[in-house]
Amino acid sequence: MSARVGVRVRVPAKVNVQLSVGAARPDGFHDLANIFLAVGLHDEVTVTPADELRVTCEGPDADQVPLDRTNLAARAALALAARHGIDPRVHIHIAKDIPVAGGMAGGSADGAGALLACDVLWQLNSSQRELLDICAELGSDVPFSLLGGAALGVGRGEQLTPLDVGGTFHWVFAVADGGLSTPAVFREFDRLAEAEGAGLHAPVADPALLAALRKGDVAALSSTLSNDLQRAALSLRPSLADTLAAGTAAGAVAALVSGSGPTTAFLTEDQETATQVAKALTASGTCRTARVAQSPAAGATVV
Numbered sequence: 001m002s003a004r005v006g007v008r009v010r011v012p013a014k015v016n017v018q019l020s021v022g023a024a025r026p027d028g029f030h031d032l033a034n035i036f037l038a039v040g041l042h043d044e045v046t047v048t049p050a051d052e053l054r055v056t057c058e059g060p061d062a063d064q065v066p067l068d069r070t071n072l073a074a075r076a077a078l079a080l081a082a083r084h085g086i087d088p089r090v091h092i093h094i095a096k097d098i099p100v101a102g103g104m105a106g107g108s109a110d111g112a113g114a115l116l117a118c119d120v121l122w123q124l125n126s127s128q129r130e131l132l133d134i135c136a137e138l139g140s141d142v143p144f145s146l147l148g149g150a151a152l153g154v155g156r157g158e159q160l161t162p163l164d165v166g167g168t169f170h171w172v173f174a175v176a177d178g179g180l181s182t183p184a185v186f187r188e189f190d191r192l193a194e195a196e197g198a199g200l201h202a203p204v205a206d207p208a209l210l211a212a213l214r215k216g217d218v219a220a221l222s223s224t225l226s227n228d229l230q231r232a233a234l235s236l237r238p239s240l241a242d243t244l245a246a247g248t249a250a251g252a253v254a255a256l257v258s259g260s261g262p263t264t265a266f267l268t269e270d271q272e273t274a275t276q277v278a279k280a281l282t283a284s285g286t287c288r289t290a291r292v293a294q295s296p297a298a299g300a301t302v303v
């Protein structure tokens with residue numbers, strides 16, 4: 001048998017079909033009820049043995065990706081190596097197709113991908129539970145990138161319960177020029193909540209939305225989508241309102257900001273409408289580019 005020279009893992013992006021945000025906790029995070037849906041836009045993470053740990057990246061937005069040890073892929077390799085007393089001498093290459101700092105968990109995807117790839121390369125055979133625990137240390141969205149499909153995330157979003165999805169959903173994602181910082185969007189959420197003086201609700205999953213996912217019911221999903229961070233993202237980037245309006249006018253059944261933004265997500269009735277909406281969004285001049293994708297998608301997978 002020939003020695004394995006490298007391991008390649010494919011990891012999906014996500015959209016939050018519900019993002020219910022509670023009050024800030026003493027540790028600075030917010031309690032969430034977060035319904036994740038994996039979508040078919042992917043990064044590919046390849047690890048190969050090397051003299052030292054290094055990260056490279058290719059793709060249209062590669063220049064915006066940090067290549068030092070702040071990159072979640074590097075942190076994942078370091079965390080797994082530390083647990084097993086391994087010297088993490090790997091080259092991690094990221095082929096990036098998920099928008100950077102776009103609210104679609106692209107950095108988290110690279111963390112989950114590198115973790116699984118290193119686990120296979122180093123023949124550690126970690127259980128999914130062990131990998132999910134490391135993912136949770138790396139970031140709130142990283143466990144879901146490993147798992148994929150659909151899941152309810154509570155706590156800061158890292159405690160997952162997988163959900164059934166009874167059909168395929170068709171989406172368009174409008175990619176904005178430049179990213180938004182997730183901490184900045186949460187800070188703006190806090191500022192708006194404080195300015196209003198209204199008490200924050202305890203975050204809970206919407207049973208009607210869970211039923212819509214279970215049935216694969218597009219109409220029911222369209223009327224239950226919600227994102228508590230949307231107002232904060234719009235406050236920091238008011239032009240996103242034009243993008244949302246352009247996609248709705250073009251035939252999307254629902255529109256919302258994806259996670260902390262600035263990517264906007266448009267649910268459509270079918271693949272054909274998705275293609276039309278993407279064309280109209282691109283022509284509208286309200287976004288940099290528009291991508292069609294379906295959900296659910298599988299989690300991190302060795303290819």
Ligand code: C5P
Binds near residue numbers: 029032139155156
């Ligand atoms: O967990 P992660 O590192 O991805 O979170 C990035 C930032 O987003 C946190 O530092 C925090 O400012 C904010 N955040 C939050 N509440 C959460 C998740 C993230 O306030 N539940």
